[in-house]
Amino acid sequence: MESAHAAREDGRRHRADGERSRQAILAAAAELATIEGLDGLSIARLAEHVGMSKSGVFAHFRSKEELQLATVDAAREIYDREVSEPALQAPEGLPRLEAALEAFLVHLERRVFPAGCFFLSAASELEVKHGPVRDHLRAHYAELLDGFAETVRQAQERGELDPEADTQQIVFELDSFLIGANIALFFFGDESATDRARAALRGTLERLKPAQPA
Amino acid sequence: MESAHAAREDGRRHRADGERSRQAILAAAAELATIEGLDGLSIARLAEHVGMSKSGVFAHFRSKEELQLATVDAAREIYDREVSEPALQAPEGLPRLEAALEAFLVHLERRVFPAGCFFLSAASELEVKHGPVRDHLRAHYAELLDGFAETVRQAQERGELDPEADTQQIVFELDSFLIGANIALFFFGDESATDRARAALRGTLERLKPAQPA
Numbered sequence: 001m002e003s004a005h006a007a008r009e010d011g012r013r014h015r016a017d018g019e020r021s022r023q024a025i026l027a028a029a030a031e032l033a034t035i036e037g038l039d040g041l042s043i044a045r046l047a048e049h050v051g052m053s054k055s056g057v058f059a060h061f062r063s064k065e066e067l068q069l070a071t072v073d074a075a076r077e078i079y080d081r082e083v084s085e086p087a088l089q090a091p092e093g094l095p096r097l098e099a100a101l102e103a104f105l106v107h108l109e110r111r112v113f114p115a116g117c118f119f120l121s122a123a124s125e126l127e128v129k130h131g132p133v134r135d136h137l138r139a140h141y142a143e144l145l146d147g148f149a150e151t152v153r154q155a156q157e158r159g160e161l162d163p164e165a166d167t168q169q170i171v172f173e174l175d176s177f178l179i180g181a182n183i184a185l186f187f188f189g190d191e192s193a194t195d196r197a198r199a200a201l202r203g204t205l206e207r208l209k210p211a212q213p214a
Numbered sequence: 215m216e217s218a219h220a221a222r223e224d225g226r227r228h229r230a231d232g233e234r235s236r237q238a239i240l241a242a243a244a245e246l247a248t249i250e251g252l253d254g255l256s257i258a259r260l261a262e263h264v265g266m267s268k269s270g271v272f273a274h275f276r277s278k279e280e281l282q283l284a285t286v287d288a289a290r291e292i293y294d295r296e297v298s299e300p301a302l303q304a305p306e307g308l309p310r311l312e313a314a315l316e317a318f319l320v321h322l323e324r325r326v327f328p329a330g331c332f333f334l335s336a337a338s339e340l341e342v343k344h345g346p347v348r349d350h351l352r353a354h355y356a357e358l359l360d361g362f363a364e365t366v367r368q369a370q371e372r373g374e375l376d377p378e379a380d381t382q383q384i385v386f387e388l389d390s391f392l393i394g395a396n397i398a399l400f401f402f403g404d405e406s407a408t409d410r411a412r413a414a415l416r417g418t419l420e421r422l423k424p425a426q427p428a
Binding site for chain 2: 120187196
């Protein structure tokens, strides 16, 4: 019994180690993918980057495609932890929308991913490369945008933003400022980009607030 | 004399053929770069794409880097022909600014480059890849943005847009809508993206127009 218990413990520890190491490899993969591109992410290149043997990485991911798909999932977990979840702490409606926009800009400023938003980088890269990796990325990205649209809609339903305004048009405009900040900050190194985006976002939200009753 | 003349004519024709073929190769290179990335553009890959021998392409470009630099120049020529020059036909000031914004959106809709704006694709790709190709791309992109800022400034100086407004903030906001349209159209295949951008641009310009004297 003792040894069976010890063996089970040992097995659990091995699985936990394996899982930890898988997560560590994937975090490095997400980072590497924003710099060198998701399509360039191969088992050989990643093994070199994390200082492991190819067979060590291959034990976790059996193919380049499996690695790429898992990297997109890992990037989503990082994004949720850094952007989506902090925003959910704010009360539903306009405060949550403002918190989500701010959390996104802060994640750019903090270089959570070294080359800016993971999803935006990968989307630009895979724009016309059809295949399972692009589809998987697009599904995640669409989910993030749907969540964003839902947050805008809640603020409209509460009357904090004009309920008559076109939700998708609001999402397009707010999202454009986030994307614009990403490009200006990471391609041009323009450190004022996130504050320009803040001013633009504030102006847009102000205009959408219903006039106060006199 | 006759034969010397014929030889000169022949030489000219050869040079003209060479130049034409170089231009044709570069147009194909610019197209390929927006799909597969500028960094992936090698002499071997381009030769395969245009159906030439490697040595045939090599005769025009001695290295991958020379090819990439020439491709950025070729993309700029295409961009100027399709976007910058048509806008210059409009009178200076607000009409020219509106023409430039519209020409950009039309160049997306017409798929002048098959994966959207060449400069935006390449900028996203090369965000953190330092080197001469990135520097060259950044110089062209910065020149385009400077021209855009100058057009905004002219509209402000003529009083067609609020002269007190921060020119760089206006440029950031207008450019963000163009970038947002590019991502939505080419990554999500959202055909309404350019019209969303048109509505956003119109709203922004309307707000910047000084109030009409009563």
